Amino acid sequence: MNYEEKAKQLRADILKSLYECQSGHPGGSLSCVEILMALYYNVMKVDPKNPKMEDRDRFVLSKGHACPTLYAVLADLGFFPREDLMNLRKLHCHLQGHPDMNKTPGVDSNTGSLGQGISVAVGMAMAAKYKKEKYGVYTLIGDGESQEGIVWEAAMSAAHYKLDNLTVLLDYNGLQIDGANDDVMSIGDIVGKFKAFGFECLEVDGHDIDAITEAIKKPVTGKPKFICCKTVKGKGISYMENVFGWHGKPMNKEQFETAMKELGVN
Amino acid sequence: MGKSLRVAYGEALVELGKKNENIVVLDADLANATMTCNFRDAYPDRFFDFGIAEGNMVCAAAGMAHSGLTPFVSTFALFGAGRAYEEIRNSVAYVHANVKFAFSHSGLSVGEDGGSHQSFEDIALMRELPGMTILVPCDPLETEKAVMAAAQIDGPVYIRVARPVCEDITTADTPFVPGKANVMKEGNDVCIMTMGLMVPIAMKAAAMLEAEGISAAVLNHHTVKPIDEACILEMNQRVKGIVTVEEHSIIGGLGSAVAEVLAGKAGAKFSRIGIEDRFGQSGTPDALFAEYGLTAEHIVEECKKLM
Secondary structure (H helix, E strand, O other): OOHHHHHHHHHHHHHHHHHHHOOOOHHHHHHOHHHHHHHHHHHOOOOOOOOOOOOOOEEEEOOHHHHHHHHHHHHHHOOOOHHHHHHOOOOOOOOOOOOOOOOOOOOOOOOOOOOHHHHHHHHHHHHHHHOOOOOOEEEEEEOHHHHOHHHHHHHHHHHHOOOOOEEEEEEEOOEEOOEEHHHHOOOOOHHHHHHHOOOEEEEEEOOOHHHHHHHHHOOOOOOOEEEEEEOOOOOOOOOOOOOHHHOOOOOOHHHHHHHHHHOOOO | OOEEHHHHHHHHHHHHHHHOOOEEEEEOOOHHHHOOHHHHHHOHHHEEEOOOOHHHHHHHHHHHHHOOOEEEEEEEHHHHHHHOHHHHHHHHHOOOOOOEEEEEOEOHHHHHHOOOOOEOOHHHHHHOOOOOEEEOOOOHHHHHHHHHHHHHOOOOEEEEOOOOEEOOOOOOOOOOOOOOOEEEEOOOOEEEEEOOOHHHHHHHHHHHHHHOOOOEEEEEOOEEEOOOHHHHHHHHHHOOEEEEEEEEEOOOOHHHHHHHHHOOOOOOEEEEEEEOOOOOOOOOHHHHHHHOOOOHHHHHHHHHHOO
């Protein structure tokens, strides 16, 4: 796969779907494109023809507002038609503003209320251990999301139950709705915190698909894994990069056309 | 010899676990109070303590349900329905996940622990959630039936478990059909609609009314949601007065559920007994029931007003 071309196509799909509904969250969707590519194209065992396959790997998008990226990847894999992306957030479309497992094929958990997804993923990993299933459970959290107390309740339980079938990835773009993490509520040494909670911790460039893939595949036993993916919010679109205002703002026509031009899409 | 509903709950879980390996039990450092400790000791590999972290426990239960297990989740009513409300709302109810909540130490009967631990709002909170079934057993036998019934229901269920020791007032043969109120006593003048620990007190009130020549029916609404509308509407045509009685706030509980059914309908006069928009406080359960008006005497008085 030509990563660069695929990433551009996904970014274009994400922005088209967001432009079409004039709402949603472009910044944090664009920052996690490569993370989801590494998971879905290089690591996870899933079957678009059988989305509920028992032994599939599970993914919980804990930062649920980045679902345009998940939807673009799932559509690209054939879980549902790519045209559906143009109905994102519209009445009766299966693509809800935040992920809904009962509506969208390939979505493994509802998320959107921050912090709850990582906790659901912990439950999935515990169930897999109890049932002696071999599948892996992956979850992506946001840096702002890490301010939720439940993230740390979940982290504590993941280590306590030695969930080496659980990988927590962090989309560390440093920005949230009201500004930089450090201006809103500093998350401090986030890697050190997960380490102190009992995780095996790795740090990667969150836009380097091979590096992310390698980190995910690195075997760890007896403890859960945490991968800090350093990313750029709004990645790929010049005027959005590292601008917190693009957390949840619709593009106007000119901005949309500029974005498409930058991605090389007509 | 009576026993507490939580003891009955603990025993029922073990029975259920014997039949079904997909039953798992979660608790938040209260296993010895909610009595999930029985299940923990019988099936240690499928009992999970989450420590004092109710929100995480609820969401993890959702993850387990998504993986084909049937989790029973226990803690005190206030910390489950209250503290973890939004986790229940978004990760369980919104998904219609197959998670069963059995929260103990509900209502005023918690007693001495006081207002911080007395949950008068748990039914109101759970009743707001689409697809949530709410069961409120009145005695040890009904608690056991509620646990078995909950396991058969596809989707979220809340079982409200009270703390005190009580005698069985139903029998092994008493039917327990979720959504179908049990007529504990027939009567034609007034109807007392109640649930949980208030059922025996309502029965006592009905006997006192009979002694004064007033024929009182008693309905046990062991299922608050879905409420038995047909039964309520039938009573509304038959009797002169309906009084709801609950160990819960009169805002949002059984009284509200019945009021919603009766709204706009001609028929019986209607009144509600429950906790009147107040917080709780320390005291023995008996002293608190008297202080908050949850007595047979108060029920009798209220029924007579409607005659």
